[in-house]
Every structure is written in C-alpha cells, then in structure tokens.
Amino acid sequence: MNSHTELDRSFLALSHPVRRAIVERLVAGPATVGQASSGLGVSKPAVTKHLKLLESAGVVNRTVAGRTHVLRLEPQPLREASAWLELHRSLWRAKFESVERHLSESHERQEVPE
16 A cells, blocks of 8 residues: 555544544543543444544554453554645745745835835
C-alpha cells in the first residue's frame, strides 16, 4: 500500500466527529468499546461501522478477551498524517510570507513621493 493510500485512510478515519471523539478518548489509554463510545449519541451498529473504519485505517487496534473488546490507539498513521499536514503548513506559511513581503514592498513604493 502506498503512502497516499494510507494518508487517505487516516484522513477518512478522522473525517467524522464520532470517530474523532473515539480517537480523542483513546489518547488517554486503552478503553473498552463501551467506554470509548459512551455518550456519543449513536447506535451500536453505527459504533461498529465507525470502529471498523478506524481499524481498517490502522488508527485503532482491537483485542478481544472473552466478551470484552479493548481498543487501543495506533499512533503511527496519525503521526504520518500530522507530518503531511506540517509539511504543507510550512509550505503555505512560506508562500503567505512571500506574498506579504511583496505587498508590503509594493505599498512602500507607492508611498514614496517623487
């Protein structure tokens, strides 16, 4: 699987507020499915679909002990998404700074009386 496909999956996993809430809860540590999804206002089948997507993206890992399903956050896909965002944020910052310098210089040239 190429890195763009992995990034696409990570961003898709984070594109829904229910999935982001589950990820945020797992930042504190492993949790059961019930703990990770309590109070989100979605049905159990919806939680199952959201968890399957998180798992297929590699963002969440599930272990089963009897009837207890424990979820753990897998940070690597999130690190890769974060690194991609940071790279592009830096590139855009540099572009905006260049535009700002150009506009400032243009404004200064306009203010100079001849």
